[in-house]
Amino acid sequence: MEEQTPYGQDLARIALRNAVQGARRNRGRAGTRRSRPRPRPGGAQPVPMKVTVAEVADHFDWPVPVETTLVNQWDALAGNLAVGLIAVRFDPGSGVLSLRGESPVWAATGRFRSQQIMRTVNDALGQQVVRELAFLPPVPARPQAPSLPQAFRHPKPHAQTGEQLVFAARRRQAAQAPREPEDLFTAGDDRLSATPGELVRARAMARARAQRGAPS
Structure with a gap:
């Protein structure tokens, strides 16, 4: 039966585990370069860059710092438990892994799952590396630009x-x-109350005014 080559998260965990164990095993002596690189099967699926770096480090027996491994491979190591949490730094001396929640709710969820997170990460690394989790406060959101005062706003025309x-x-x-x-017209009530002589006089005055105003 043909042995299947691991891909994706399985490959990342294997490479990281080998890198950490090799770093402890080869500490204090220079690594020896192998004669030939491992052949990759044809038609393999794309692999993330960080997984490729782990493969190269394992191939050349380069020691990989555990803090770099935990931060760069956080998503692959923690799996679904990494959702909403960001790995910030790791102190190998104290074994404290600092995480930052994307919101206060995610930070509270991470604290509730602390034991499960540490157990999952240590199982993926093959050794008890993380002994404590520290949760940093979420990064505050950028404040919105203040709105313009009412005096500087252009009023919108009413439709x-x-x-x-x-x-x-x-x-x-x-x-x-x-x-x-x-002035050439009079009200109907005035015409009814005026005498014929007054009407004739009013018409004559209106004609005279009209003639004076007409150009010569």
Whole structure:
């Protein structure tokens, strides 16, 4: 039966475990370069860059710092438990892994799952590396730009309805329409109460005013 080559997260965990164990085993002596690189199977699926770096480090027996491994491979090591949590730094001396929640809710969820997170990460590394979790406060959101004062805002024009537009057009037409002078006309009540002589005199005065105003 043909042995299957691991891919994805399984490959990352194997490479990281080998790198950490090799770093402890080869500490204090220079690594020896192998004669030939491992052949990769044809048609393999794309592998993330950080997994490739771990493979190269394992191939050349380069020691990989545990703190770099935990921070760079956090998603692969913690799996679903990494959702909403960001690995910030790791102190190999004290075994404290500092995490930052994307929100206070995620930070509280991470604290509740601390034991499960440490157990999952240590199982992926093959050794008890993380002994404590520290949760940093979430990064505050950038404040929004203050709004302009009311004095600097341009008022938006009010939309007019069809009826208002019709009334406005009628007013403009009435204002532009030519009209005769109002002093040439008298009210109906005045005409009924005036005597024939007064009417004749008023018409004569109106004609005289009209003639004086006409160009010569």
